[in-house]
Amino acid sequence: MIDTLATVLDWFGILVFATTGALVASRKQMDIVGFLMLGTATGVGGGTIRDVLLGLPVFWIAGPGYLIACVAVSAATFFLAHIPESRLALLLRFDAIGMALFAVTGADKTLAVGASPVVAVAMGVVTATFGGVIRDILGGESPVILSREIYATAALAGALVFVLLTWSGFSRDLGLVTGFLIAAATRLGALHWNWTLPRYRP
Amino acid sequence: MIDTLATVLDWFGILVFATTGALVASRKQMDIVGFLMLGTATGVGGGTIRDVLLGLPVFWIAGPGYLIACVAVSAATFFLAHIPESRLALLLRFDAIGMALFAVTGADKTLAVGASPVVAVAMGVVTATFGGVIRDILGGESPVILSREIYATAALAGALVFVLLTWSGFSRDLGLVTGFLIAAATRLGALHWNWTLPRYRP
Amino acid sequence: MIDTLATVLDWFGILVFATTGALVASRKQMDIVGFLMLGTATGVGGGTIRDVLLGLPVFWIAGPGYLIACVAVSAATFFLAHIPESRLALLLRFDAIGMALFAVTGADKTLAVGASPVVAVAMGVVTATFGGVIRDILGGESPVILSREIYATAALAGALVFVLLTWSGFSRDLGLVTGFLIAAATRLGALHWNWTLPRYRP
Numbered sequence: 393m394i395d396t397l398a399t400v401l402d403w404f405g406i407l408v409f410a411t412t413g414a415l416v417a418s419r420k421q422m423d424i425v426g427f428l429m430l431g432t433a434t435g436v437g438g439g440t441i442r443d444v445l446l447g448l449p450v451f452w453i454a455g456p457g458y459l460i461a462c463v464a465v466s467a468a469t470f471f472l473a474h475i476p477e478s479r480l481a482l483l484l485r486f487d488a489i490g491m492a493l494f495a496v497t498g499a500d501k502t503l504a505v506g507a508s509p510v511v512a513v514a515m516g517v518v519t520a521t522f523g524g525v526i527r528d529i530l531g532g533e534s535p536v537i538l539s540r541e542i543y544a545t546a547a548l549a550g551a552l553v554f555v556l557l558t559w560s561g562f563s564r565d566l567g568l569v570t571g572f573l574i575a576a577a578t579r580l581g582a583l584h585w586n587w588t589l590p591r592y593r594p
Numbered sequence: 595m596i597d598t599l600a601t602v603l604d605w606f607g608i609l610v611f612a613t614t615g616a617l618v619a620s621r622k623q624m625d626i627v628g629f630l631m632l633g634t635a636t637g638v639g640g641g642t643i644r645d646v647l648l649g650l651p652v653f654w655i656a657g658p659g660y661l662i663a664c665v666a667v668s669a670a671t672f673f674l675a676h677i678p679e680s681r682l683a684l685l686l687r688f689d690a691i692g693m694a695l696f697a698v699t700g701a702d703k704t705l706a707v708g709a710s711p712v713v714a715v716a717m718g719v720v721t722a723t724f725g726g727v728i729r730d731i732l733g734g735e736s737p738v739i740l741s742r743e744i745y746a747t748a749a750l751a752g753a754l755v756f757v758l759l760t761w762s763g764f765s766r767d768l769g770l771v772t773g774f775l776i777a778a779a780t781r782l783g784a785l786h787w788n789w790t791l792p793r794y795r796p
Numbered sequence: 797m798i799d800t801l802a803t804v805l806d807w808f809g810i811l812v813f814a815t816t817g818a819l820v821a822s823r824k825q826m827d828i829v830g831f832l833m834l835g836t837a838t839g840v841g842g843g844t845i846r847d848v849l850l851g852l853p854v855f856w857i858a859g860p861g862y863l864i865a866c867v868a869v870s871a872a873t874f875f876l877a878h879i880p881e882s883r884l885a886l887l888l889r890f891d892a893i894g895m896a897l898f899a900v901t902g903a904d905k906t907l908a909v910g911a912s913p914v915v916a917v918a919m920g921v922v923t924a925t926f927g928g929v930i931r932d933i934l935g936g937e938s939p940v941i942l943s944r945e946i947y948a949t950a951a952l953a954g955a956l957v958f959v960l961l962t963w964s965g966f967s968r969d970l971g972l973v974t975g976f977l978i979a980a981a982t983r984l985g986a987l988h989w990n991w992t993l994p995r996y997r998p
Contacts, residue, residue: 420740423791425747429723429739432716440647445844445854450647456712470794510860514836521833525934530727530737534936537833538824545829589827592874622942625993627949631925631941634918642849652849658914672996732929732939 394565398497401572403461405490409523410435410462411476412487414469416531424470430530431466432459438523442498442515446505484583488546492575495520495547496554496568509555516551517544520575542582545589550575596767600699603774605663607692611725612637612664613678614689616671618733626672632732633668634661640725644700644717648707686785690748694777697722697749698756698770711757718753719746722777744784747791752777798969802901805976807865809894813927814839814866815880816891818873820935828874834935835870836863842927846902846919850909888987892950896979899924899951900958900972913959920955921948924979946986949993954979 413434417427436452436459443450452458469476476483498519502512521544524536537544554571558564581587615636619629638654638661645652654660671678678685700721704714723746726738739746756773760766783789817838821831840856840863847854856862873880880887902923906916925948928940941948958975962968985991 418794418796421793421795422740423742423747423793425750425791426739427794428750429719429746444646444848446857447853449649453648453709453713456710459712459716473794474796507857508860510863511857514863517833529731529933530739532736532740535934537830537934538826538936540827544833545827548829548832589829591825591827592822592831592877593825594822594878620996620998623995623997624942625944625949625995627952627993628941629996630952631921631948646848651851655850655911655915658912661914661918675996676998731933732941734938734942 394568398493398568401489401493402497404486405493406435406439406458407461407465408483408486408490409438409527410465411469411483412524413527413531414466415473415476415480415483416527416533417466418469418473420531424467427466427470428463430527431469432462433530434523434527435462435465436523437526438494438498438519438521441522442501442519445515445518446502446507448501448505485580488576488579488583491520491543491547491579492550492572494523495550495575496571499551499554499571500564500568503555503558509559512555513548513551516554517547520544520547520551540588540591542578542587542589546575546578546582549578596770600695600770603691603695604699606688607695608637608641608660609663609667610685610688610692611640611729612667613671613685614726615729615733616668617675617678617685618729618735619668620671620675622733626669629668629672630665632729633671634664635732636725636729637664637667638725639728640696640700640721640723643724644703644721647717647720648704648709650703650707687782690778690781690785693722693745693749693781694752694774696725697752697777698773701753701756701773702766702770705757705760711761714757715750715753718756719749722746722749722753742790742793744780744789744791748777748780748784751780798972802897802972805893805897806901808890809897810839810843810862811865811869812887812890812894813842813931814869815873815887816928817931817935818870819877819880819884819887820931820937821870822873822877824935828871831870831874832867834931835873836866837934838927838931839866839869840927841930842898842902842923842925845926846905846923849919849922850906850911852905852909889984892980892983892987895924895947895951895983896954896976898927899954899979900975903955903958903975904968904972907959907962913963916959917952917955920958921951924948924951924955944992944995946982946991946993950979950982950986953982 410431414431417430495516499512499516502515550571554567557567612633616633619632697718701714701718704717752773756769759769814835818835821834899920903916903920906919954975957978958971961971
């Protein structure tokens with residue numbers, strides 16, 4: 393049941409990320425092909441880098457489903473961008489769900505190939521954040537990890553908790569759910585209460 | 595004969611892309627090593643990303659030919675950049691040929707590893723455009739896919755036509771030639787008549 | 797003994813590169829997670845791209861050591877950045893050592909998988925410079941290869957000398973040491989005497 397839920401949330405995360413990519417395209421007033429490229433690259437980017445680094449087959453090569461879904465969402469955003477724009481607060485919260493899910497599933501997939509816990513935490517952060525990094529680089533925006541918001545930190549917290557629980561002998565399911573909740577709560581709390589970490593001061 | 599032609603055009607595309615990379619280096623007044631790096635990265639970039647995503651051996655690792663050719667063209671541009679500059683209109687048309695070729699051969703190589711038609715179309719676009727994306731990111735220019743020109747759209751049209759024809763049972767040769775002609779004609783028409791697609795308007 | 801030395805210098809190079817990444821984070825006044833991400837990506841970036849292009853397992857996936865070391869150095873920089881900052885001249889010289897080492901070991905690893913000498917030289921340059929390229933792109937800085945300083949040139953010189961010596965039948969050890977010294981001397985000389993190569997002039 394956890395795996396069914398993870399699959400549903402995996403698709404959910406990819407589609408939310410694709411929407412955030414298409415919204416950058418709308419901000420840059422691109423044409424529909426620009427929407428498709430930026431939306432799709434953002435949706436599948438983080439998982440693609442994860443698979444390439446782990447030496448696994450890239451997940452969206454095996455079947456057309458992921459690409460079709462990203463293309464459909466990006467095209468819909470071209471015609472209906474006023475909806476996600478007026479719902480930006482909602483979208484940011486959906487994005488938090490996608491990010492939290494990618495953080496734990498990225499770490500889980502890394503443990504499954506036999507890598508060490510530390511590597512799994514790093515890969516969770518990469519999976520959760522690099523779709524956004526690719527979006528910002530292709531879209532000519534300042535990279536997300538430079539922002540003052542708590543984002544990568546939430547992914548790190550979730551991946552760390554998942555890996556620690558698994559490593560301590562708790563079940564994978566408990567780890568996935570707890571890590572996911574920690575990451576989502578951290579990001580949602582940061583959005584709601586404007587949490588930040590102390591910055592480096594010269 | 596199609597394969598011989600495709601090989602010739604493949605080299606042609608790589609060398610034209612390398613020249614466009616070296617021309618960005620000339621605009622930034624880089625030294626000769628900068629020309630070599632930017633020219634070579636642009637020439638082989640799109641095909642490199644294609645091969646990494648498909649899990650194939652990267653094409654320029656197998657032999658020195660591609661790198662030597664890119665280095666030679668980039669070095670020549672350092673000494674003779676006034677020639678491609680004064681021939682920019684011509685170069686843009688050569689670039690259209692290279693892009694059109696990469697769109698269909700990228701899709702073709704993807705079908706050859708057994709991936710689905712949708713994935714093949716996406717990979718055709720990636721192969722045709724990501725050399726330019728790498729050039730713009732390394733060169734500190736605004737990414738090409740943000741430009742108002744029809745470029746990725748032409749690659750998409752060519753890859754789509756090639757995949758549709760192949761999928762409908764037409765011969766691979768007919769698909770390659772038709773897709774190539776569609777992509778090249780779309781881009782050349784866009785250059786000549788300043789075609790654009792409608793932009794997103796808020 | 798050369799291999800022991802190479803291992804020590806390999807770690808040394810990764811840690812110096814991680815420090816330069818963390819120093820960009822300090823310049824951007826990021827929080828500690830930003831330091832960790834930028835430092836680690838810079839430390840392992842060049843070798844990661846080398847391994848992905850060669851189709852080898854990515855070196856830091858196999859064990860946690862490299863990541864832990866990068867994280868530790870990046871975190872230390874968050875609290876102690878005034879030390880590397882006040883020692884910037886020293887750090888640039890350490891960075892030259894790391895770059896020189898990566899240039900020859902990147903080329904060496906490429907020859908070891910049976911690739912041609914030309915490919916090995918290119919991969920030496922990629923290994924030595926792309927950690928810095930990733931640092932600059934993620935950190936929103938102008939890419940290092942656009943700078944007027946001699947950097948990639950030094951990597952190219954070292955990789956070229958190593959490959960030429962090996963190819964001429966000299967021992968691998970002699971090639972590694974000589975190539976390393978050439979690359980380091982070129983970069984250190986450029987830092988000390990402000991050497992530059994002639995720029996392209998329109």
